[in-house]
Amino acid sequence: MAITDKIYVKNHRQLASQLETNIPKGAFKGATLDILFQGEGLEKLDEATQERVLDFSSDFLDCGCDNNPYCGCPERKFVRYLLELRAQGLGPDAIVDVMTDDYMVYAYSGDVLSFLDSGIRTLEAAEGLAEVEGTKETQEKIRRSKRDLAR
Numbered sequence: 001m002a003i004t005d006k007i008y009v010k011n012h013r014q015l016a017s018q019l020e021t022n023i024p025k026g027a028f029k030g031a032t033l034d035i036l037f038q039g040e041g042l043e044k045l046d047e048a049t050q051e052r053v054l055d056f057s058s059d060f061l062d063c064g065c066d067n068n069p070y071c072g073c074p075e076r077k078f079v080r081y082l083l084e085l086r087a088q089g090l091g092p093d094a095i096v097d098v099m100t101d102d103y104m105v106y107a108y109s110g111d112v113l114s115f116l117d118s119g120i121r122t123l124e125a126a127e128g129l130a131e132v133e134g135t136k137e138t139q140e141k142i143r144r145s146k147r148d149l150a151r
Contacts, residue, residue: 003115004075056103
């Protein structure tokens with residue numbers, strides 16, 4: 001299961017009540033993306049919530065794909081966002097705190113830790129493949145990425 005399947009809307013029930021519609025708890029579920037992408041009813045939200053929803057929409061749902069927001073770009077952008085937070089030296093708990101503050105979404109720290117651990121394992125495999133292929137430059141680049149993710 002992808003990490004984006006484990007990202008949830010904070011205050012989900014309150015948000016659904018303000019929008020006067022049911023929305024899934026998952027931030028990257030189709031109906032949630034529809035509401036965010038189309039922007040219907042966002043004027044019903046309080047100002048702080050509206051600002052965060054619009055930030056989420058502009059940061060993750062903004063792409064030129066024909067089938068946006070179902071093109072995979074929002075999920076890839078969010079994964080990149082998580083990796084950038086990790087590159088800043090944040091641990092799983094701090095990453096969850098920042099994503100909640102930034103976008104009113106959250107995940108469980110254990111899920112973020114599993115995502116990071118899986119990333120390290122994937123980089124270890126890629127490093128091994130680069131070694132077999134004899135591409136020292138690529139191997140070193142992967143090693144640095146792995147070290148940055150693991151710190």
